[in-house]
Amino acid sequence: MNKYIKNFVIYFIAIIILLFSLFPVYWMILTSIKRYEDLLNPYLFITKITFENYIKIISSPLTITTTINFYRCMTNSIIIALGSVILSLSISILLGYGLARMNFKFKRLVSNASLFVYILPPSFLAIPFFVHMRMLGLVNSLISVILAETIFTIPFCAWILREQFSSIPKEIEESAYIDGCGRLEVLFRIILPLSAPTLVATATYIFIRAWNEYQYALLLLYSKDLWTLPLFLTTFLAADVIPWGILMAASVLYTIPPLIFYYVTERYMIKGLIAGAVKA
Amino acid sequence: MEKLYTFLFIFPFIFLFILLIIYPLSIEIYYSFTEKKAGLEPIFIGLKNFVYLFFNKDYIRSFFNTMLFVGLGVNIKLIIALLLANFFNSNFKFNRIIRGLFILPWPLPIISSLIIFYWMFDYDWGVVNYILSSLGLPKIGLGRYNEAMFIIILYHIWKNLPFWTITLLAGLQRIPIEIYEAARIDGSDSLKMFRYITLPLIKNLYLVCTILSTIWTLGDFNTVWVLTKGGPADSTHLISTLAFRYGFELGDLGISSAMIVFALPMIIALILILLKFLKI
Numbered sequence: 001m002n003k004y005i006k007n008f009v010i011y012f013i014a015i016i017i018l019l020f021s022l023f024p025v026y027w028m029i030l031t032s033i034k035r036y037e038d039l040l041n042p043y044l045f046i047t048k049i050t051f052e053n054y055i056k057i058i059s060s061p062l063t064i065t066t067t068i069n070f071y072r073c074m075t076n077s078i079i080i081a082l083g084s085v086i087l088s089l090s091i092s093i094l095l096g097y098g099l100a101r102m103n104f105k106f107k108r109l110v111s112n113a114s115l116f117v118y119i120l121p122p123s124f125l126a127i128p129f130f131v132h133m134r135m136l137g138l139v140n141s142l143i144s145v146i147l148a149e150t151i152f153t154i155p156f157c158a159w160i161l162r163e164q165f166s167s168i169p170k171e172i173e174e175s176a177y178i179d180g181c182g183r184l185e186v187l188f189r190i191i192l193p194l195s196a197p198t199l200v201a202t203a204t205y206i207f208i209r210a211w212n213e214y215q216y217a218l219l220l221l222y223s224k225d226l227w228t229l230p231l232f233l234t235t236f237l238a239a240d241v242i243p244w245g246i247l248m249a250a251s252v253l254y255t256i257p258p259l260i261f262y263y264v265t266e267r268y269m270i271k272g273l274i275a276g277a278v279k280a
Numbered sequence: 281m282e283k284l285y286t287f288l289f290i291f292p293f294i295f296l297f298i299l300l301i302i303y304p305l306s307i308e309i310y311y312s313f314t315e316k317k318a319g320l321e322p323i324f325i326g327l328k329n330f331v332y333l334f335f336n337k338d339y340i341r342s343f344f345n346t347m348l349f350v351g352l353g354v355n356i357k358l359i360i361a362l363l364l365a366n367f368f369n370s371n372f373k374f375n376r377i378i379r380g381l382f383i384l385p386w387p388l389p390i391i392s393s394l395i396i397f398y399w400m401f402d403y404d405w406g407v408v409n410y411i412l413s414s415l416g417l418p419k420i421g422l423g424r425y426n427e428a429m430f431i432i433i434l435y436h437i438w439k440n441l442p443f444w445t446i447t448l449l450a451g452l453q454r455i456p457i458e459i460y461e462a463a464r465i466d467g468s469d470s471l472k473m474f475r476y477i478t479l480p481l482i483k484n485l486y487l488v489c490t491i492l493s494t495i496w497t498l499g500d501f502n503t504v505w506v507l508t509k510g511g512p513a514d515s516t517h518l519i520s521t522l523a524f525r526y527g528f529e530l531g532d533l534g535i536s537s538a539m540i541v542f543a544l545p546m547i548i549a550l551i552l553i554l555l556k557f558l559k560i
Contacts, residue, residue, distance in 0.1 A: 013367060014378050020438070021382050024396045027407060031399065042410035091292045098289035102282075110290055113297050119547065120301070121499015123520035124540045127527035128304035128311070151300040154293060183285045212390045215501045219528060230391040234506060237398065244399055251392035262387035266380075270446060 028255075032248035039245055053249035062246070064239050070250065072225060073232040077211060077254075079142055080228060084149035084210035085203050092154050092202065096161030097187060101173075118155035122148070123215055130219045144220045145228075149210040157202040164198040165191060201268040208258045229254045311537035318531030329538035338514050339539060342522040346498065348429065349518060353436040354493045358448075361441055362486065365448035366474065379446075386442040394506040397435045398422070425515045428508050432516065435503055444489055451485040452478065495550055519543050 031039070033049040056062065060070035098104075099111055129148060130139065138144040168191060176186050192199065214230040221227055233254060236247040262269065312329055314322035333339045368379055385393065400408050403421035412419055420427040455478070463473050501520045504510060510517040510525055517525065519539060527536030 007372070010367075010370075010372050014374075017364065017367075017382055018378065021385055021442070024393065024400060024438070025384060025388065027400055028392070028396045040405045042405065042407040044407075091296065094289045095293040098286065102286050102289060104283075104286045104290065110294065114293070117297065117301055119495050119550070121495070121520065121547070123499045123501035123524070124544070124547070125301070125304050125308070126501075126524060127533060127536050127540075128308040129300070130528075131307055131311075131533070132300075132304045147296070147300055151296050154296070158293070208387060214391055215505070215524070230389075233391050233395055237395070237506070244405075247395065248399070251395055255389055255392050258387050258389055259384075270450070 028248050028251055031244055032252050034245060036245060053245040054253075056246050057249050057253065064236055064243070066224065066235065068224060068227065068232055068235060070232065070253075073227050073229045074253075076142060076221075076226055077228040077230075080145050080149065080213065080217075081207050081210040083142070083146040084153065085206045087146060088150040088153045088157060088206050089199070089203055091150065092157035092161055093187075093192070093199075095154065095158040097165050097191065099158065100162045100165035114155040114158060117151065118159070122152050126215055126219055129216070133220060139220055140222055140226065142221075142226060145213060145216050146210075148216040148220070149206070149213060153206045153209055157206065160198060160202055161195070164195045168194055197268040197271065200265050201271070204261050204265045204269060207261055211258050308537045309541055311533050312541040313538075314534050316532075316534040316537075318533060322534070325534075329534050330542060332535065333538055333542060338517065338522060339519075341515065342517040342519050342539075343543075345429070345516060346518045349433060349436070349500070349504075350494055350497045353433045354490060354497055356433075357437045357441055358444055358486065358489055358493065360437070361444035361448050361489075362482070364441070364445045365452050366478065368445070368449050369452045383442045383446065385439050386446075388439075390439070390502050391506065393439055394435065394502060397431065397438075398507055401431050422508050423512055425512065428512070428516045432503055432507055435507065436497065436500070440493070444493065447489060448482065448485065451482055455481050491550065491553060495547070498547065498550075 030046065032053055033051065034046055035048055035050045036052075038046060038048070057070050060072075061067050062070070095110075095114070099107065133139045133144045133147075138147070172190060173186050176190055181189065212230070213228070214234075217228045217231055221231070229250075233247065233250055236242055236250075311322060313324060313326060315325045315328070316322040364382075368375060400406050401420065401422060403409060403419060403423060406421075409419040409421070420430070422428045422431060459477055460473055463477060468476070499520055500518065501524065504516055504518050504521045505524070508516045510521050514522070514525075523536045523539040526532045526539065
């Protein structure tokens with residue numbers, strides 16, 4: 001009897017948790033496949049579904065408050081995300097390896113600088129970042145957003161990678177040096193292949209962060225051709241009558257890439273990122 | 281040769297750090313002592329901006345809101361996360377599947393999840409108000425200060441709860457199971473075990489989580505900007521959104537910078553506490 005009560009309590013809690021976590025997602029998907037005439041009936045279930053909202057998105061460009069093109073925004077989002085992954089990961093690998101294996105004069109200073117960036121909220125630097133980018137003539141270009149994503153993701157990635165590189169036994173590297181390999185060769189031939197899971201986890205982290213970027217994109221990209229998906233989505237909110245069905249369909253499409261990325265790499269994410277946080 | 285390699289590994293980060301952090305930060309500090317309107321040259325005015333802020337109701341309010349948001353958001357979230365981590369640390373069927381679904385809000389893009397909340401809490405047609413009014417309860421909406429703050433904090437908890445639950449769970453799983461078994465043999469119940477075994481052993485990680493979460497939450501921009509844009513009547517602004525409103529929308533970069541520069545010592549103080557806890 002006691003066991004049944006215990007089980008009942010456990011699954012009751014589980015259901016509450018899942019309702020809390022998943023209901024908003026369910027509501028997004030449900031709204032996106034509702035017929036227009038059902039939109040304002042907030043029933044929890046529907047019997048007739050339609051894909052007309054998705055078709056409207058796919059047959060872009062749309063006119064909401066202004067004319068915007070879903071594909072353009074999608075392409076820009078992908079360019080920013082992939083650009084940030086490549087740039088930030090390369091620099092993080094170098095920095096992480098440098099901090100893990102090299103001895104130099106200002107090591108403490110460099111690691112404190114990295115910690116400072118990690119702790120500084122990006123939103124506190126947004127306006128002067130914009131001013132600075134305008135001085136450099138980089139404003140209104142995707143590169144400026146990639147640079148912002150890069151600098152703000154390096155510290156965390158370099159930290160995780162440093163932990164990973166330090167965990168590889170030094171003897172492996174030393175025997176490679178004896179065989180006549182240089183620093184770079186050791187890094188590419190030995191260290192990086194051994195760190196593949198952590199590299200996947202950090203790449204996912206950068207991708208998701210860049211995919212999410214809103215404030216810097218809002219500031220730095222003012223021509224519509226350069227807009228990213230978050231800007232595309234928030235434009236809808238400025239309309240007098242918000243077309244919720246289309247907006248939710250666009251949200252679903254925007255949500256899919258990071259979800260796939262996350263669930264494919266979940267094991268590495270939890271092992272690499274969270275274990276790193278717990279150790280500290 | 282070794283020096284050249286060190287340079288090669290560390291330089292890219294240092295270069296970006298100076299270019300993208302130090303330089304904009306200097307601009308920000310300089311502007312905070314000047315009268316700087318968009319498109320005009322800055323004029324040095326000493327501490328006038330700070331005096332102005334001291335009597336600015338919106339700014340004082342944004343400070344209060346930030347405290348409220350961070351104080352309630354972080355603490356409620358982490359207490360629930362600790363309880364849930366404990367829940368997921370026990371053995372029951374479907375544990376992994378339930379956990380996998382429960383995580384969903386974490387990889388979900390920020391902007392689309394904010395838009396879902398905006399839609400769910402729509403005053404006239406939102407599902408939450410439909411449920412509330414069919415239960416005979418008063419409606420809530422983003423148009424009134426108290427309710428808007430409640431929704432903002434609720435969103436924050438909903439979005440970030442999974443990450444911290446998983447982090448604390450990883451910490452709990454590092455506690456050797458033998459300790460619990462020994463306690464069970466000595467006749468402790470699960471409440472006592474939580475109080476006398478789990479809590480003391482998880483305390484340090486919990487404190488680290490609190491500090492990290494505080495730092496990340498302090499700079500949160502998206503939540504308030506998308507849900508309320510600081511409204512109604514600029515009452516729900518956080519420091520980050522108010523500074524953005526002054527700098528980006530009103531074009532008053534002097535005041536905007538002063539808002540951040542005044543809040544920055546708080547961040548520095550937090551950095552020092554963090555350094556002390558993490559013993560870096």
